[in-house]
Amino acid sequence: MTRYSRITGTGSFLPPKRLTNADLVAELAAKGIESSDQWIVERTGIHARHFAEPDVCSSDLAVEAGRRAIEAAGLKPEDIDLIIVATSTPDMVFPSTACILQAKLGIHGCPAFDVQAVCSGFIFALTMADSLIKTGTANKALVIGAEVFSRLLDFTDRGTCVLFGDGAGAVVLEASSTPGILSSDLHADGKYAGILCVPGNVYGGKILGDPLLKMDGQAVFKLAVGVLEKTAHAALEKAGLSATDVDWLIPHQANIRIMQSTAKRLKLPLEKVIVTVDQHGNTSAASIPLALDVSVRDGRIKKGDTLLLEGVGGGFTWGAVVLNY
Template sequence: MIYSKITGTGSYLPEKILSNLDLEKMFETTDEWITTRTGIKERHIVSAHQYTSDLAVEASKQAIEASGIDSNKIDLIIVATTTPDKIFPSTACIVQTKLGLSLCPAFDIQAVCSGFVYALSVADKFIKTGSAKCVLVIGADTMSRITDYSDRSNAILWGDGGGAVILEASDQPGILSTHIHADGSYEKLLHVPSGVSHQKGKSTIEMQGNQVFKIAVNTLDSIVDETLEMNQLDKSDIDWLVPHQANIRILEATAKKLNMSMDRVIVTIDRHGNTSAASIPLALDTAIREHKIKRGETLLMEAFGGGFTWGSALIKY
């Protein structure tokens, strides 16, 4: 059986840091209020001349180096992003050029905060069908570019960053299963009202936070059950939870569902904020480089985002 194995990870965060103390100077809020409700202490923000592709490229360089491969071995590039550099070409094509990679297929996926899990799922199918042998999978977003900093309940959440993994075909277990879902009927609970062909309303994020929170917790509960049942595993078989970093309370609720100590949950939201599609690969790379996650351990990734979209990936690292 052919598996998709993660052989290298990388991440990148812009230099500028926007702390809760900085936000206190922008609007009426406090560090304590933000931390208590979200778990966020600071987030990174791109400079005026940085773009999503720049974050993606730097994360990719790290992943390629960590994997030890010749970059010309990459035969597919998938970028999960909500904030592409341009309407077209895809950010993946821009990344391909900036990395000087060979003429392989390259395309973007848009599933907001679930984007990286969606991209992993697609890449896994390419490898398992023999259509690709080495895939660069990236999650990168510049959420600050679509954040309304006059909306304090929303502005406190978002950060910018990029994360990447190299997936290679292997006869050793890697991605064990992926599960992706969507329900577009919840569109207006979390969306950007204006777009290219629908130029009405704001071009920044609008969110009904309390409603999104309730649905997210219940939905992530169900996808945990789905993932464990599909793989005939018990909750105790999961070594690490690597969740989308949206809100510390959602992370705690999912850990409780798994009867898992928070010591076994990768938490970076305090340092990164919500970086959308970059969230999971950033958390994964951070945990690997901090020597928390080790080879042979079983990881559960799960995410929930606008759409609504949600998904999970069970991985033997």
């Protein structure tokens, strides 16, 4: 019997601290940086984002999202036999955030590791979990995107500090006799590393380089729109489908203009695009599973729907997954 994997539960969590554009503009003004709600909304579509408190780590957000996904799947933490966390903001240099999360969930012995593909991280992690389930290495996987990107922001750079937020999204992926994950398409090209990066590292107990996010917005926009269209078509072709078969597009929630441009190129109506960037900002690897959970819980996504997930991030990395929910 052919072995497949299906999403059986979703969950998400946002830190309580919510900053509207007005809140953030006031904070920037205190530092002599000019911005406005209108400027932010017109360029990004973002109205608000959530920031974690200083003592809250990615694993703290992940454990809440993970518990909700496990509960939604009708499982207990001890049923999970694989944990993959996609994050660019780990709790520590090592051990992995996945191992720290594993301990917080009271799970013992199963493989647990992190995936670092920045905003494409959840797509990469979901593909890896699907592969491990299909080969029989795992039966019930917890796949999470969790980020505290607020730690990486330069609040003197209004072009980047208004974009990002913190949060976590999770899914439980289980072995199944019926197809769930239909196809995936993954890519990376390191020659674009400089257009979106945090060029710092730890050496001898000190930070070398710059530990804050740097982005060439125009270069990222141009590259992102092109590769997202290509990877979407590639994943659909592998699944034997076309864009007309897609019930919902769940893109990485980076910027409303990128999302709209991608939908237009795929000839998908905007009514079929799940959008949470307006309330959550760009939560990097957490954005796709967070948007998925929101739309599952509000009833838009229903059993049997065909979903197209896609992401693009620093690296440069990009990819897409097609699945039956």
